[in-house]
Amino acid sequence: KEAPLQKDDVSVPKMPPFDYSPPPYNGPSAGEILAKRKDYLSPSLFHLYKKPLNVVDGKMQYLFDDEGRRYVDAFGGIATVCCGHCHPDVVDAIIKQTKRLQHSTVLYLNSAIADFAEALASKLPGDLKVVFFTNSGTEANELAIMMARLYTGCQDIISLRNGYHGNATGTMGATGQSIWKFNVVQSGVHHALNPDPYRGVFGSDGEKYAKDVQDLIDFGTSGNVAAFISETIQGVGGIVELAPGYLPAVYGSIKNAGGISIADEVQSGFARTGSHFWGFESQGVVPDIVTMAKSIGNGIPLGAVVTTPKIAVVLTRRSYFNTFGGNPVCTAAGLAVLRVIEKENLQENALLVGSYLKDRLMAMKNKYEIIGDVRGRGLMLGIELVTDRQEKTPAKAETLHVMDQMKELGVLIGKGGFYGNVFRITPPLCFTKEDADFLVDSMDYVMSRM
Ligand code: PLP
Numbered sequence: 001k002e003a004p005l006q007k008d009d010v011s012v013p014k015m016p017p018f019d020y021s022p023p024p025y026n027g028p029s030a031g032e033i034l035a036k037r038k039d040y041l042s043p044s045l046f047h048l049y050k051k052p053l054n055v056v057d058g059k060m061q062y063l064f065d066d067e068g069r070r071y072v073d074a075f076g077g078i079a080t081v082c083c084g085h086c087h088p089d090v091v092d093a094i095i096k097q098t099k100r101l102q103h104s105t106v107l108y109l110n111s112a113i114a115d116f117a118e119a120l121a122s123k124l125p126g127d128l129k130v131v132f133f134t135n136s137g138t139e140a141n142e143l144a145i146m147m148a149r150l151y152t153g154c155q156d157i158i159s160l161r162n163g164y165h166g167n168a169t170g171t172m173g174a175t176g177q178s179i180w181k182f183n184v185v186q187s188g189v190h191h192a193l194n195p196d197p198y199r200g201v202f203g204s205d206g207e208k209y210a211k212d213v214q215d216l217i218d219f220g221t222s223g224n225v226a227a228f229i230s231e232t233i234q235g236v237g238g239i240v241e242l243a244p245g246y247l248p249a250v251y252g253s254i255k256n257a258g259g260i261s262i263a264d265e266v267q268s269g270f271a272r273t274g275s276h277f278w279g280f281e282s283q284g285v286v287p288d289i290v291t292m293a294k295s296i297g298n299g300i301p302l303g304a305v306v307t308t309p310k311i312a313v314v315l316t317r318r319s320y321f322n323t324f325g326g327n328p329v330c331t332a333a334g335l336a337v338l339r340v341i342e343k344e345n346l347q348e349n350a351l352l353v354g355s356y357l358k359d360r361l362m363a364m365k366n367k368y369e370i371i372g373d374v375r376g377r378g379l380m381l382g383i384e385l386v387t388d389r390q391e392k393t394p395a396k397a398e399t400l401h402v403m404d405q406m407k408e409l410g411v412l413i414g415k416g417g418f419y420g421n422v423f424r425i426t427p428p429l430c431f432t433k434e435d436a437d438f439l440v441d442s443m444d445y446v447m448s449r450m
Helices: 030-040 088-100 111-121 137-152 169-174 206-220 246-256 279-283 309-317 328-343 346-367 396-409 433-447
Strands: 055-059 062-065 070-073 130-134 157-160 189-192 227-231 260-264 289-292 303-307 371-377 380-388 414-416 422-425
Touching: 070 433, 088 328, 111 130, 111 303, 111 328, 130 137, 130 309, 137 157, 137 169, 137 227, 137 260, 137 289, 137 303, 137 309, 157 169, 157 206, 189 206, 206 246, 227 246, 246 260, 246 279, 328 346, 346 371, 346 380, 346 433, 380 396, 396 414, 396 422, 396 433
Parallel strands: 157 189, 157 227, 227 260, 260 289
Antiparallel strands: 055 062, 062 070, 130 303, 289 303, 371 380, 380 422, 414 422
């Protein structure tokens, strides 16, 4: 079946063929689920579309709704599905492990956790080789921040305006957007100017923004800090690639102030940027702690903190563990993910298809005034919509409209940025050029009718 608009209009772009039909769905309708959600699920939850989508099947870069309609998942879950939905190798690994041992605690030995830790460490540079598993990105960042404070004996954390690091109090503190923050105690965090080449005050001059971090150290702290934490491409913040030269200068200032550097690779890790396996590599730095989640298990709840033996030792001062972190089913999935990325050359694909898609989107920018900026790397791309290019006025309503219409055509994309006016394109890394063409042609179709 085709997405709703496809059947009515012969001029609409056609979705690339895909040889798979999901089994028939006999479950509750979207309306029934919505009613339950209203009564039994947190009112904080929101859905993206005017007419909510009831997703019942997933296969590689595609999702299927309750009527068997296929959609290109160009959001990739939320940048979580790197190998593709229900990738057979990942599913096999999960089933095999589930049949054998579904749960084991860190109190006993089990090879699933040790094998994955070893494989993960082999993907990291320098002395980054000690892994602590968590269940989410939030937990990973909470732990990283705590480790930095314990290791340095300092409390001050520096993070970026517009960054996103999680939804518990420590990570909410490090997050730099009011829309994701509640008024609860989040002490000890200083937010530096965002090195945002599009909206930032210093354009693409990374070293000028880095001076602001030095100023924060000099004027806002005792001169010593615990850590600097940032993403290398801000995801939730609207796919903002940090200005070139920023991280080397900041990591230098932090080191001089006795602090350590934490790279939050929750969205930008696992080959997504195409040019490198980790986002931080594009700035030529080596952090002291790397945090990860999302793609690590292809969407399975799993996160990790990787650090050096010297820093990891701080956790031995007390008893510290995590009941589900490193669950063997999740780590078996993680190991399968690393193998699939390698076997299927997903990093190379992210680079090739991502560059192709970015070029096509840049060409669209020349066609439509509403596209203020196209940015990002590999298969982590952002498209910022503005009603006035000079003023960079966020085109919030138009963003929602385009997203909604693209969904009707069969393309799911994400949305982010402080003003909610940036499309986030973070598909599974098996995304093809044909999928990219379909995405751009669909956006063109919708924009040409606005
Ligand atoms: N860090 C980054 C960069 C994220 O994008 C997110 C989630 O979107 C998090 C941390 C928090 O991860 P989680 O939602 O798994 O707790």
